[in-house]
Amino acid sequence: MRQHRLVRTMALLIAGVLVLAGLAGCATDGSGADPAPAASVVETGTLSFVADGEEHAREGTTSKEGWEITFEHAYVTLTGITAYQTDPPYDVDADAWDIDPLHSVTLPDEFTVDLAAPASDPASVGEVGDAVAGHYNALAWDLVRASSGPAEGLSMLFVGTAERDGERVDFTLRFDREVTYLGGEYIGDVRKGILEAGSEAEMEMTFHFDHFFGRDDKDADDPMNIDALGFDPLAALATDGVLDVSMSDLEELLPAEEYAKLEAILVHFGHVGEGHCIARPLD
Amino acid sequence: MNRVRPLIVSVAMAALALALPAPAAMAHGVDLTAGTVEGVEVTAVFDGGGGPMAGAQVTVFAPDDPARPWMTGTTDEEGRFFFVPDAALPGTWDVQVRQAGHGGIVRVEVTAEGAEVAADAAGLPVTQKALMALAVAWGALGTALYFRRRAA
Numbered sequence: 001m002r003q004h005r006l007v008r009t010m011a012l013l014i015a016g017v018l019v020l021a022g023l024a025g026c027a028t029d030g031s032g033a034d035p036a037p038a039a040s041v042v043e044t045g046t047l048s049f050v051a052d053g054e055e056h057a058r059e060g061t062t063s064k065e066g067w068e069i070t071f072e073h074a075y076v077t078l079t080g081i082t083a084y085q086t087d088p089p090y091d092v093d094a095d096a097w098d099i100d101p102l103h104s105v106t107l108p109d110e111f112t113v114d115l116a117a118p119a120s121d122p123a124s125v126g127e128v129g130d131a132v133a134g135h136y137n138a139l140a141w142d143l144v145r146a147s148s149g150p151a152e153g154l155s156m157l158f159v160g161t162a163e164r165d166g167e168r169v170d171f172t173l174r175f176d177r178e179v180t181y182l183g184g185e186y187i188g189d190v191r192k193g194i195l196e197a198g199s200e201a202e203m204e205m206t207f208h209f210d211h212f213f214g215r216d217d218k219d220a221d222d223p224m225n226i227d228a229l230g231f232d233p234l235a236a237l238a239t240d241g242v243l244d245v246s247m248s249d250l251e252e253l254l255p256a257e258e259y260a261k262l263e264a265i266l267v268h269f270g271h272v273g274e275g276h277c278i279a280r281p282l283d
Numbered sequence: 284m285n286r287v288r289p290l291i292v293s294v295a296m297a298a299l300a301l302a303l304p305a306p307a308a309m310a311h312g313v314d315l316t317a318g319t320v321e322g323v324e325v326t327a328v329f330d331g332g333g334g335p336m337a338g339a340q341v342t343v344f345a346p347d348d349p350a351r352p353w354m355t356g357t358t359d360e361e362g363r364f365f366f367v368p369d370a371a372l373p374g375t376w377d378v379q380v381r382q383a384g385h386g387g388i389v390r391v392e393v394t395a396e397g398a399e400v401a402a403d404a405a406g407l408p409v410t411q412k413a414l415m416a417l418a419v420a421w422g423a424l425g426t427a428l429y430f431r432r433r434a435a
Contacts, residue, residue, distance in 0.1 A: 089390070135349065187379055187386040191342075194350045210384060218383075223333060274386040 043197030047105050047131035049081055050202060052122035053115030056209035063162070064214025067169075067231040071116040071160035076207065077146035078125065080180070081107040083136040083193065083203045090138035092184040095278055099140075099182070103132040112149045115207060116160075122204060131201075136193035137185040139203050139272055142282060144178050155179070156266075162231050169235050172244040177263075178282035181205075181270040188273030206271040229265060233258045322367035323391055327358055327380045335362030339382035346374025346393075368393045 053074050055061075060070040084090065084101035105128045113123040143155045151157040156175040161168060186192040186204055195201035214228030237243055237253050251259055267279050327336035338357050341364045345353035358364045358380065368376050368391065376391045 185388055187381055187388060191344065191350050191379075208384060223329075224384075274381045274384055275388070276385075 043133040044130045045133050045195045045197055046127055046129050046200045047083060047136065047195055048127035048200065048202050049083070049107055049125040049205070050122035051076060051078060051111075051113045051115060051125050051205045051207070053207045053209055056213075057115040057207070058117070058119045061209055061213055062216040063231040064216055064218070064220065064225040064228055065164070065230050065232045066216050067162040067164045067213070067235070069160060069162045069213060069231060071158060073117075073150070073157065073159040074115040074209075075112055075146075075149075075151040075154070075157040076115060077110060077112040077144055077149075077151055077155055078141050078205065079110040079144050080140065080142040081111075081125065081205070082140045083131075084138040084140070085132070085134045085136055086138050090182075090184050092138075092182070092276065092278055097182060097278070097280075099138060101138070103134060105131045105136070110144065110147060112146045112151050125205075131195055133195050133197040133199075136195060136201065136203055138183065139186075139193075139205065140180070140182045141205055141270070142178065142180045143270065144282070145176055156269075162235065167235075168241050169231075169238045170242050171234065171238070173234075174244075174246040175266060176247050177266045179267050179270070179279050180282050181277040181279045183270070183272035183277035184275055186273040187275035192273070204273060206273050207269050208271055211269065212265050227261065227264070229258060229261050320367055322365060323376075323378070325358075325364045325378050325380060325389065327362040327364070327382075327387075335360070336380065336382050337362055339364075339380050339386075342379045343368075344377040344379070345369065345372050346376060347372050349375075349377065370395070 057074045083105045085103040086101050107126045111125050145155050146152050154174050158173040192202050214225040214230045270277050337360045341356045342352045343354040373394050379388045
C-alpha cells in the first residue's frame, strides 16, 4: 500500500513538473500558440493582351508590285493566349516547344479581333487582373477558325481594296488554316511584359502583313519580297475587279510555287513585335 | 520562309584611342587625353549570309531599370555597336537590335569580375551560337581585365 502511494506521489510530481514546464514554454511567446509562418504575399498586377497588324493593316500598305492596299477588315481569331515568365528567358531559336515557366497567365475564351480597327492602336483582346508581377518574356497563342461572329469558320478574313494605275480590285480573302505560335520577348519601340505590383503591362501578338504582300520600299531581291506572295498573283484571279476566294480556291487557282509561298506565309504570320515565333499548323 | 535574324554577339575587348598633338597656339588651348576602354561589342548580321545589319536600332537596358532604355544608338556599316556597361550595375544587361521589322535580343551578364554573354541569345540561330560562344570566351577575358583595371 505504501509502495502504491509512493508510485502515485511520483506520478503526480512528474505530472506537475510537466505542467510547469509546459507553462514555462507557453510563457516564452506569450501567445499560447505556435508562431504562424509568415504569409507569403503574392504581388499582382493587370496584364493586358493586344493584337497588332501594325500600320500595314490599320493604315494600308503598298505591295512589292506597287498595289496600294487598304483593309476594311482584317479579322483574326485567337485562343489559348498564354503569357509566361521564364528564367532563363525562353529561347525561341532553340525551336523548342517545351517551356518551363515560373508563372503563366492564360486568357480564357476565343477572341475574334479586327486588326484594321481602330486605326490608331492595336486591337484590344482582353486582360487578366491578378497576374503575378514579374517579367513576362514569352507568349503563346493559337490562330483558330472562329466558332461564331463575322469570321465564323475562318481563322483569318481579310476584306479590302487594292489599287494600282487606275485598276481596282475589291478582295475578300478567306483563310481557314489553324496555327499555334510560341514566341519570346516582345521586340519593339518599347519594352513590354514587365509587370510591377499594382501596375499594368501589355503583351502583344503581332501579325506582319508585309510578309504577305511585300513592300515597295524594298528592293525586289530583298529576302522579304522574294518570300512574299505580293498582290499580282491575286489580282490575276479577279473577275470584273472582284476577288472572293477561300484557301481551297487559292490552292486550285494559284501556281503551285505561289501557293507554297502562301502556305509558308500563313504559318509564319505571327510575331512578337519584331521578334519571330516558332509556329506549326494545327490542322 | 527566309527569316531575318540578327546578332552575332561578342563581348569584345575594344579600344578607343585618341592621340592628338596639343596645338601650338595657346589662345584657346585644349587638353586632350588619350586612353582605352573595353566593353561590349554587338555585331548584328542577317541570317543566311544576308550581310551586316547596318544602321539598325540598338537599345540597351540596365538591370536596375529593365523597362527603360539605358542607352540607344545605331549599328555602324558593319552592323556593330559598342558600349561600356556601368560596372556599378551588376546583373543582366539586355541589348535589343532591330531593323525593318526584324530584331532580336541578347543578354550580357555583368559581375564584379567581368561580363559574359548569357546562353540565351534570343534572335540567334543555332548555327550562330557556336560562333558566339567562341567570341564570348575571348571577350569575357577582355572585359574582366577592364573591370580589374577600374578597381585598381
